Amino acid sequence: MTKMPLFPSVLALALIGYFGASYAAPAQNDANCTACHSNIGTLHTGSKHANLPCATCHDGTADHLKNPKTHPTVSMSPQQCSSCHPNQFETMYKVNDHRIARDSKKNLNNISPNPFFDEALGAHGFVKEHNLPRSHAYAAVDQFIADRSFGGRFQPKEGWLFSGDNGGFFGVWEKIDDTIPGNAQKPHKPGTAAAANPVCWTCKSTDVMMDWAYLGDPNTKAKWSRASNPVDLVHNINHAVNCNMCHDPHSAQPRIVRDALIQAMTRTDYPTLYSESANKTPIDVKDMGLRGF
Template structure:
């Protein structure tokens, strides 16, 4: 009994001492002070949409120069020739969010650190080559290794550009972490491995990285540095990072968001009747930048279904064929950057109404 009383007394004394230490006591939330004379008010004169996102947010105290280079030159002489450079390296976010950054770029062993094909006898779908007969995915469709590898795995797979892109130093470096072109090398346009496919296109690539967000106009239309019809190898050379934090977190205001254009277009087309709608409403505010050059979707509450559906969803990013007359559908059509947002029972009718199919089975002829 005496030991118990002493233990209780010690715990009370310890708790009091803990609360008396300023560094360990629970601090009262205080809004961060705004940096003085950082030029933001001049930025806001043009970028009103940024002000609406940023002010009163958790990032309100951050100066524009944290994420943008050459801001002084732009403020001194605003115009297209002095555009500030946006820092898209995830390491910028990692300078504050160290744990998230480190975990993102840490290989997961044994499952996520190895390359294993799905369509082999020991894989998860041994019949895959028959199910997808005639499709490029039958040329090495490997298990995912996590978001940090999504660009290098896309470029170094056998179905992509004939195996033109390989790991520097060979496959022993397949788990190396770093910028795309520090890890991979281009063997040249004449390089072609046997049993490979020439798949890959710009629409596909812009879904694997956040680097193209300012070079890709909404839905891949003409007007950006790259569009749906661009040469895929030219696009690749501008890709250095996988999808970053800005894919799901707005860097100005920290709100949860989505940036995948085809997803935003599908939801915006019918906010009351899509798979994310609740009570006839979807928690997604579409914000337009640079007179509609790009759009983002900002949420009031985090919806991981919508965030993950930027990639993990049925979509089309390929050319194809029209159901009605068999004519080809090229990248000139926005049907080559399309999210149906339909369930499995509705998907066939949806594509028939869209007058599009991207694949015909080599054995059965099914579309």
């Protein structure tokens, strides 16, 4: 008796996922879009997302067609993908209680299982406070509130209760507040340090990816760089481990976007574990090149 209602509801979820959302054949003006954005056109055409009109994910296209300087919206939110991929969206931010995350670094109560991490991270303040690893949902917020990252300035809005939420999708700034005026990156409480730097976001989020030149090189056209104030920068990070960190939204193909990882996999000036490996996966680096950095 209880089986019947359960089965159709699971089925309905799958159907909404793949067929219920309204996407028609690409709108006429999409050909205009790819005439200028040919690199996007190459990724999009023939892909599993080929039938998704550009306007599925970008608003304000009519004004942009009149004047390219008026930008359409670009959203980095995983919620943009959730309407069509509800299962991946839900499981992505779930805490997996059955499988403990691999503990690779030193944490509060133990030594690093691999001493190389301590060596590689040198004297960074935060090697002293790596608490036990948690799931993707907390990747950004946990780094911001660690006492050794931002000097204790970011505090949970409702105490530590949210730690027990068991994950789920949330925006970082729904959970924490900045308790210190200004943007000085320094210890604000006894026993804290300010070891986080502007590059830290690259492992946590893609939110500021389009405003960042390769490797964070300072560039007048890019809003953020390695030299930015880390406090100002993290105020612009709201999502942890976005879908587009691993999936190209135009081709729906897997990708990497972390620039340090791209550099490690492509450098030829120095032998790396990757370049020396006989089994390496072929990679193809694409420069989207839109903003000239």
